[in-house]
Structures are given as C-alpha cells and as structure tokens.
Amino acid sequence: MAKPEKVTLQEAIRLIPDGSTITFGGFTIWRRPMAAVYEMVRQGKQDLHLVEVNGGTHTEVLIGAGCVKIWESCWVGHELYGKLGACLDRFARSGKVIVEDYSHVHMLYRMLAGSMGLPYLPTYASLGTDILNPEYDNLGRFGLRNGSHPKIPKKKYEIVRDIFSGNELIHVPAVNPDWCIVLAQMVGEEGTVRVKGQKYSDVEAIRASEKVIVIAEQIVPEEYLRRDPDLNLVPPYLVDYLVELPWAGHPTGCQGMYEVDGQFIKNFYEKSKTQEMFDSWAQEWIFGVGDHYGYLEKIGVRQLEDLRANQVLGYSTRMRRGSR
Amino acid sequence: MTKNAELAKPGEYKPLDLLATAAAREVKNGDIVFAGTGLPMLAIMLAKLTHAPEAVCIYEAGTIDGRPIHLPTSVGDARNEYQAAVAAGLNEVFAQLQRGLVDVAFLGGAEIDRYGNVNTTAVGRYTPAPEKRLTGGGGNPDINSLAKRTVFIMVQEKRRFKERVDYITSPGWRIPKWPSGELVPKQEVYGKFFRGGPSAVITNMGVFRFDENGEIYLDTVHPGFTPEQVKENCSFDLNISRVRGETLPPGRREIELLYTVIDPEGVFLA
Numbered sequence: 220m221a222k223p224e225k226v227t228l229q230e231a232i233r234l235i236p237d238g239s240t241i242t243f244g245g246f247t248i249w250r251r252p253m254a255a256v257y258e259m260v261r262q263g264k265q266d267l268h269l270v271e272v273n274g275g276t277h278t279e280v281l282i283g284a285g286c287v288k289i290w291e292s293c294w295v296g297h298e299l300y301g302k303l304g305a306c307l308d309r310f311a312r313s314g315k316v317i318v319e320d321y322s323h324v325h326m327l328y329r330m331l332a333g334s335m336g337l338p339y340l341p342t343y344a345s346l347g348t349d350i351l352n353p354e355y356d357n358l359g360r361f362g363l364r365n366g367s368h369p370k371i372p373k374k375k376y377e378i379v380r381d382i383f384s385g386n387e388l389i390h391v392p393a394v395n396p397d398w399c400i401v402l403a404q405m406v407g408e409e410g411t412v413r414v415k416g417q418k419y420s421d422v423e424a425i426r427a428s429e430k431v432i433v434i435a436e437q438i439v440p441e442e443y444l445r446r447d448p449d450l451n452l453v454p455p456y457l458v459d460y461l462v463e464l465p466w467a468g469h470p471t472g473c474q475g476m477y478e479v480d481g482q483f484i485k486n487f488y489e490k491s492k493t494q495e496m497f498d499s500w501a502q503e504w505i506f507g508v509g510d511h512y513g514y515l516e517k518i519g520v521r522q523l524e525d526l527r528a529n530q531v532l533g534y535s536t537r538m539r540r541g542s543r
Numbered sequence: 544m545t546k547n548a549e550l551a552k553p554g555e556y557k558p559l560d561l562l563a564t565a566a567a568r569e570v571k572n573g574d575i576v577f578a579g580t581g582l583p584m585l586a587i588m589l590a591k592l593t594h595a596p597e598a599v600c601i602y603e604a605g606t607i608d609g610r611p612i613h614l615p616t617s618v619g620d621a622r623n624e625y626q627a628a629v630a631a632g633l634n635e636v637f638a639q640l641q642r643g644l645v646d647v648a649f650l651g652g653a654e655i656d657r658y659g660n661v662n663t664t665a666v667g668r669y670t671p672a673p674e675k676r677l678t679g680g681g682g683n684p685d686i687n688s689l690a691k692r693t694v695f696i697m698v699q700e701k702r703r704f705k706e707r708v709d710y711i712t713s714p715g716w717r718i719p720k721w722p723s724g725e726l727v728p729k730q731e732v733y734g735k736f737f738r739g740g741p742s743a744v745i746t747n748m749g750v751f752r753f754d755e756n757g758e759i760y761l762d763t764v765h766p767g768f769t770p771e772q773v774k775e776n777c778s779f780d781l782n783i784s785r786v787r788g789e790t791l792p793p794g795r796r797e798i799e800l801l802y803t804v805i806d807p808e809g810v811f812l813a
Contacts, residue, residue, distance in 0.1 A: 245619075246604045246618075246619040246633075247604075247617060247618075247619050248617065248619065249604070249617075249619035249620070250619075272633065273681065274679075292679065293679050293680050293681055293682075294678050294679040294680065294681035295678060295679060296678040298580055298616065298617035298619075299580065299581070299616045299617060299810075302678070303676065303677050303678050304676070304678065307676055308673075308675060308676040311672060311673050311676050312672050312673060312674065312675075312676070313672070314671070314672050318673070318676070320664055320679055320680065321680075322680050322681075322682070322683075322684045322685050323603070323633070323637070323680070323681050323682035323685055324637050324640075324641070324682070324685040325685075327633050327634060327637060331634060342641065343641065343688065343689065343733065343736045344637075344640075344641060344684070344685035344688050344689055345680070345684040345685055345688055345714070346688060346714070346718075346732050346733060347688075347711075347714040347718030347719055347720065347729060347732045347733070348680075348684050348711050348712060348713065348714050348718070348719070349664070349669070349710045349711040349712065349719070350680065350684065350712070351719075351721050352719070352721065352724065353721065353722055354670065355669060355670065355710075357670075360670065360671070378721060378722075384734070384735055385734075386733075386734040386735055386736060387732060387733075387734060416621055416624055416630055417604045417605040417606055417619065417623075417624065417630050417631070417632060418605055418630070418631060418632035419604055419605060419619070419632050419633060420632055420633045420634065421632070422632070423632075423634065472619070472620070472621065474621040474624070475621070479616070479617075479620075481616070528621070532613075532621075532622075532625065533621045533624065533625075534613070534620070534621040534622055536613075539808075540616065540808050540810050541806070541808035541809030541810035541811075541813070542808075542809035542813040543807065543808055543809035
C-alpha cells in the first residue's frame with residue numbers, strides 16, 4: 220500500500236507545475252489550506268485553473284496575486300466578513316481570469332462524478348437559469364472547449380431527456396483536478412485522514428483528484444485513528460504528500476482547533492478592493508513574513524490564543540464577535 | 544417573560560428586527576428548513592423558540608438539526624454542529640434537497656424581477672466580460688429549484704426590483720427554457736420534479752407574494768410605509784391592489800429573544 224511522502228510545505232508546493240488544475244478542501248471560510256495558498260503565491264505560480272465546489276478567501280488571495288487563469292465554481296466571498304470577491308470582480312472585468320459559472324450542486328456533482336470514475340452526473344438543480352444560457356459558456360467563447368485541454372470538457376453541460384420519465388435533465392461533466400490540497404485536523408503517521416466536524420465536499424475533492432496534498436494540523440499515531448475507523452475520511456493510499464503544519468488554515472476556521480479570524484478577513488477584504496492595496500497587503504502578510512512561522516509570529520500569541528477553540532465546544536469562546 | 548401578544552410600537556424596534564420576525568413567521572411547525580448565512584439564521588432560531596419548536600434546520604455545509612447555543616456566523620461554522628443530529632457534508636444535504644425533503648428555504652439576492660427570478664451573479668453586461676461580479680449563485684439556484692417554498696430577504700430599491708434581472712441566477716415562476724431562452728412557467732421546465740418556488744419576498748418596506756400567474760404583488764406593507772412608496776421603489780409596475788394591510792410588527796417577546804437569547808453578542812443585530 221502506497222503511503223504519503225512526508226515533505227515540507229515548500230517542497231509540496233514546488234511539485235505543482237504552472238497551469239495545473241487545482242481544487243481545495245474546506246467550505247468558504249472554513250478549513251482552507253491557507254498556508255499552502257500563501258506558499259503558492261511566494262513561489263509565483265502562474266496560469267492555475269481552479270475548479271472549486273465553492274470559493275472563499277483563499278481563492279481571492281490566489282486571484283489577487285495573479286496566479287489564476289481560469290476559475291470554475293459557483294461562489295466566492297468572505298461570508299460575514301466581505302460581501303463579494305473583489306479580486307475576482309477586478310480580474311474577470313479585465314479579462315485576466317476566465318470565469319465559468321455553475322451552481323453549487325453542479326460543482327459538487329462534477330466533483331462527485333470525478334470521484335466515482337463516471338463521465339458525468341444528472342441533476343434537476345438549476346434548470347431554467349442563465350447558468351445554462353448557451354451564450355454564457357465562457358470557456359467555449361474563449362475557444363477552450365476544442366478538446367485540446369485535457370481538463371476542460373468539450374461541453375459546459377448538456378440538457379437531455381430523462382429516458383425513464385421524459386423530463387428535462389442536466390448532465391454535468393466530471394472533473395478530475397491535477398491537484399487537491401486539503402487541511403485536516405488529524406492525520407495518522409501512515410496517512411489515514413480524519414476530519415472533525417462537517418465534511419463539506421472534501422472526500423469528493425480528494426477522490427476526484429490525481430494528486431493529493433494533505434496539510435495536517437497534527438500527525439498522530441496511526442494506531443489511534445484505527446481504533447475508530449468509522450470516524451476517518453480516507454485511507455493512506457489516497458494521499459500522496461503529507462505536511463504537518465499547525466494553524467495552517469488561518470484566517471479561516473478549523474473545527475475543534477481554532478476560529479475564523481473575522482477581523483483579519485475583513486481587513487483583507489478592504490485591501491483587496493484595489494490592486495495597489497492588495498499588493499501591499501501581500502507584501503506585508505505573504506512575502507514580508509518569509510514563511511508560515513513568520514506569519515504566525517506577526518499575528519501574535521495573543522490573537523492566536525483568542526482564536527484557539529474551546530476543547531469541549533469546538534470553537535472559541537474568548538473572541539469578541541459582535542458589537543456587545 | 545414578556546408576552547408575545549404585546550406587539551412592539553413603531554420606534555421600539557429596528558428594521559432588522561421586523562425582517563427577522565417576518566421571516567420567522569414563514570416557518571411552519573415541523574418544517575424542514577434550509578437556511579443560509581445571516582438573517583435566515585436569526586429567523587429559524589426565532590421560529591424554533593416561538594411557534595415552530597418542531598422545525599428542523601439544515602445547513603448547506605452539511606449540518607442537520609443542530610441546536611446551537613452560540614449564534615453561528617456562517618453555515619460552515621462549528622457552532623452549527625452543537626447537539627446536531629448529523630454533521631455530514633454537501634452531498635448529504637443536497638441529496639435531501641433533490642429528494643424533495645426541504646419544505647422552506649431562506650435566500651437572498653441583489654436583483655429580482657416580477658416573476659421572482661433572482662440575480663446574485665453579476666450586474667450589468669455579462670459578456671464579453673462582466674461589468675460587476677457579485678458572489679455567484681452558490682446554492683441559491685439549487686435550493687430555489689428544488690425546495691417546496693422559498694422566502695427571499697432583500698433590500699427594497701428601484702435598481703433591485705427590475706422588469707428583467709441582468710442574469711437569472713435563481714429560477715422564479717417564469718424561467719428561460721433553453722436553448723431558445725423563451726420564458727415559460729416553471730412547471731413546464733421542471734415537469735414531474737416541480738415542487739414549488741418563491742412564496743414570499745420580505746424587504747425593509749413590505750412583504751410580497753406571487754399570484755396564480757407567478758407574478759409578484761405587495762401583500763402587506765411595513766408600519767410607517769404606504770403601498771405607493773413601495774411601488775415607487777420598484778422599476779416595474781408593482782401590483783398593489785391586493786394589499787391586506789400592515790405587516791404585523793415584532794412582538795415584545797420576539798425582540799427580547801432576538802437580543803438576549805439568539806444574538807446577545809450583537810453579531811448581526813448590532
């Protein structure tokens with residue numbers, strides 16, 4: 220049984236070639252492998268093709284830093300801390316990023332089909348919307364559906380007749396990203412992955428992808444995870460590279476470990492509204508800190524301790540969240 | 544404890560309090576509710592604490608029937624999982640949605656047309672490059688497709704209530720049939736998988752519903768506004784002939800619950 224290779228964050232990210240198709244574990248501003256995203260920016264990745272069930276703060280960092288060429292997904296924003304993706308808005312308007320809009324179910328089913336080894340999956344979700352407007356097939360408009368791009372399907376979708384009911388039905392094409400990067404609370408020494416709390420669409424993203432990098436908040440004895448196999452997400456042979464790195468999701472939240480850093484994201488959102496402000500933010504928080512530990516030192520012990528989750532509740536009870 | 548029979552008087556509540564209570568009243572006891580981030584969370588929690596204790600909440604990120612003791616700030620929040628029946632993932636909750644288990648869902652939008660088609664994708668021109676991108680659809684169109692009833696919570700502005708939205712992200716009662724794009728009744732497109740659609744739109748000025756032809760009309764107007772003022776804040780010719788009267792203001796007990804039990808930290812209710 221193949222086991223994941225333990226590498227450093229820098230080594231793992233160096234393996235990803237420019238132009239790769241990439242997906243991430245997590246959900247909007249929860250359990251995103253932010254340390255990996257910052258390292259991708261430091262290494263100056265180019266022409267990435269993101270295929271995401273949903274986007275979030277990590278998407279905006281990659282787009283703002285000029286790493287992304289194509290974004291296929293359904294949503295980007297920062298939840299309560301930033302109402303939209305300001306970088307995507309800017310890069311899409313200038314044509315630097317090509318956006319393909321799907322619905323959440325469409326994206327999930329594209330990933331699910333990929334994870335099952337199927338060419339497509341059917342759904343009724345989001346019939347009768349402009350997502351299916353033939354004129355709004357952006358990858359098609361840019362001539363990228365000619366079959367020469369292995370990760371771009373020849374059609375955005377197909378409306379077919381359900382052969383049993385005669386009903387209108389959508390087929391969405393499978394996606395098999397080149398790389399998937401997932402943040403997990405716990406990984407065994409041999410590579411068994413355990414995710415605490417909501418599973419989002421992590422298992423679909425992992426199984427669909429060709430190569431998988433898992434960032435573990437902590438690596439634990441394999442024997443411990445195998446006492447309760449029902450709690451585990453995927454076996455070791457689905458993971459190619461394993462990196463152990465605490466707080467690797469900051470400023471997104473990691474169930475049972477730490478809270479979303481709302482003020483940090485809010486500040487990033489404000490700075491993401493112009494390229495000039497984004498660039499100086501990236502200088503301060505990505506390039507200027509050198510590496511992940513420099514980043515954590517800059518955030519500071521006090522803030523990290525406020526974000527640390529209560530071990531019973533799974534989230535922080537010390538952080539001020541509202542106006543009272 | 545304050546009795547809910549006592550309704551708050553104008554000046555004793557904020558616009559958000561009325562929005563949250565009006566939304567909560569759309570939940571029936573026993574409903575399976577699909578809720579998104581923000582005001583919908585306040586609404587479902589309020590409904591469960593008042594008239595709908597048997598209602599069950601499903602969050603898009605994968606949590607089913609949580610009993611949070613601290614207000615979640617988004618659907619991915621660990622707070623949703625407290626005392627939940629199941630913490631699964633998107634595939635589980637979307638499968639339940641497609642299976643037809645969701646009774647009512649709360650959604651938002653930047654623009655809406657007279658048939659309840661909603662835009663959350665981009666305003667202005669979409670091609671060759673979008674003039675102004677919004678968040679994108681997320682699960683909004685999926686939920687609006689497949690839930691039995693949906694309730695939209697929106698800001699009332701002329702530029703948001705439009706004859707034709709710039710991009711139909713989420714399907715209302717008359718929707719494009721592709722490839723022609725001709726607008727046809729939703730039932731024609733969804734066939735045997737038709738379950739319903741938008742049942743109410745709640746704004747800072749009133750509550751809207753949809754008639755037999757799937758067209759929006761003003762149902763109640765919030766205290767302090769007139770139907771004519773609401774009409775002036777729509778770009779299309781709003782039907783105000785069916786207005787039943789004023790929206791019931793929040794009860795004093797509902798306000799107390801909102802500020803002391805549901806959002807004591809002031810996360811959404813500043």
